[in-house]
Each structure stands twice: as structure tokens, then as C-alpha cells.
Amino acid sequence: AQSVTQLDSHVSVSEGTPVLLRCNYSSSYSPSLFWYVQHPNKGLQLLLKYTSAATLVKGINGFEAEFKKSETSFHLTKPSAHMSDAAEYFCVVSEGTGGFKTIFGAGTRLFVKA
Amino acid sequence: DTGVSQDPRHKITKRGQNVTFRCDPISEHNRLYWYRQTLGQGPEFLTYFQNEAQLEKSRLLSDRFSAERPKGSFSTLEIQRTEQGDSAMYLCASSSGTGPYNEQFFGPGTRLTVL
Numbered sequence: 001a002q003s004v005t006q007l008d009s010h011v012s013v014s015e016g017t018p019v020l021l022r023c024n025y026s027s028s029y030s031p032s033l034f035w036y037v038q039h040p041n042k043g044l045q046l047l048l049k050y051t052s053a054a055t056l057v058k059g060i061n062g063f064e065a066e067f068k069k070s071e072t073s074f075h076l077t078k079p080s081a082h083m084s085d086a087a088e089y090f091c092v093v094s095e096g097t098g099g100f101k102t103i104f105g106a107g108t109r110l111f112v113k114a
Numbered sequence: 115d116t117g118v119s120q121d122p123r124h125k126i127t128k129r130g131q132n133v134t135f136r137c138d139p140i141s142e143h144n145r146l147y148w149y150r151q152t153l154g155q156g157p158e159f160l161t162y163f164q165n166e167a168q169l170e171k172s173r174l175l176s177d178r179f180s181a182e183r184p185k186g187s188f189s190t191l192e193i194q195r196t197e198q199g200d201s202a203m204y205l206c207a208s209s210s211g212t213g214p215y216n217e218q219f220f221g222p223g224t225r226l227t228v229l
Binding site: 032034036042043044045046049051090094101102103104105106107 | 118147149154155156157158159170172205207215217218219220221222223
């Protein structure tokens with residue numbers, strides 16, 4: 001069965017410092033993994049996705065994530081936080097073998113301090 | 115391409131009433147999904163359609179919930195005999211293709227409040 005665990009409910013960083021949002025997953029099959037961002041009063045937007053090609057995935061706005069099968073992790077990073085990065089981030093796993101389900105993590109709220 | 119739209123954006127209803135939400139996906143997207151999101155949680159998968167066929171339903175989707183996509187375009191989600199526990203944001207998304215790796219494009223959601 002699929003599951004997604006976002007290890008931190010809140011992360012606070014200072015502007016210009018690195019961002020690390022942690023995600024562990026479990027899946028019975030080879031999953032597709034995504035990170036979505038949700039800004040207040042705005043719809044969910046895809047940051048990046050992993051689909052069994054390169055293990056290091058680059059997304060929009062300078063974000064990237066590394067798929068580590070041995071650790072069942074898909075952590076999201078950014079070298080330098082910007083105030084506009086403050087938002088809720090969701091790690092997502094999707095399986096399409098037989099049936100099809102998409103599972104969202106509980107989310108990590110990112111705060112960026114000036 | 116105007117994105118995924120949902121109507122209404124907000125709905126306040128009394129317990130026991132029926133409500134219906136509409137989702138218009140991005141044109142040409144063959145897949146359409148419904149999710150429910152409560153405060154402080156990630157979206158929970160409810161159901162999805164490929165064209166007009168409803169292919170998967172979550173156990174969260176009780177008998178009071180029904181979804182349709184009659185012509186493979188827009189979709190409706192109906193909740194009968196609403197309960198206070200149904201209060202949530204209902205999100206619709208659409209995607210193209212048939213695999214699990216396709217990006218889902220989300221609408222702004224319909225916020226339901228059951229009094």
C-alpha cells in the first residue's frame with residue numbers, strides 16, 4: 001500500500017539560507033513522485049516530478065529533489081530561500097498499476113524570515 | 115487554455131441538505147479527479163474518471179457521495195444529506211494521458227461549510 005510521510009509539519013528558515021523539506025514514501029510498485037506547492041488562497045501548483053528517469057529532478061523556482069530508493073526518500077531542497085517561497089508544500093506519490101491512486105502527504109508549512 | 119474551473123467557490127448549507135459542485139477541466143484532458151482537503155491536511159483522493167468512466171473510488175466516498183462525468187467533459191460531485199463532517203475544501207484536477215506520472219492541474223476548489 002502507498003503512503004507518504006512528510007517529516008516536518010513546519011520549517012522556518014531565514015531568507016537566503018537553504019531549504020530542506022523531507023519526504024519518505026512507501027509503495028508496492030515503482031511510484032511516480034511529485035512535489036506540489038500551495039500558496040494561500042491559490043490553487044496547487046506542480047513544482048517537480050520524478051518518473052524513473054534521472055534521480056535528481058529539477059523543478060521551477062530553483063527547487064530540486066533527489067529520489068533515493070534505498071532510503072525511500074524524496075526530499076525537496078532549494079539553495080537559497082526567498083520570501084515568496086513561504087507556502088505549504090505537499091509530497092505526493094502516485095501508482096498506476098491496476099487501479100490508480102494519488103496520495104498526498106500532510107504537508108509542510110515553510111516560513112521564511114527576513 | 116483557461117485552466118480548471120470550479121463552481122461555486124463557496125457553499126454554505128444546512129445539515130441534511132443536498133449540494134452539487136461542478137468542475138470544468140482543461141479541455142482535451144481525459145482524466146479528472148476529485149479530492150477533499152480539510153484544514154491542516156493534504157488533499158485526500160476521492161475518485162477519478164478517465165473520459166466518462168469512473169475508474170477508482172476511495173473508501174472515503176460514502177454512499178452519500180456520487181460523482182459523474184456524463185460526456186467526458188465537465189464533472190459534478192453531489193453530496194446528499196450533508197453532515198457537519200463534510201465541511202471541507204473540495205478540489206478538482208485534470209490531466210492528460212493514462213499514466214500515473216502526468217501532472218495534475220488543480221482548480222481553485224469549492225469550500226463547503228455545513229451548519
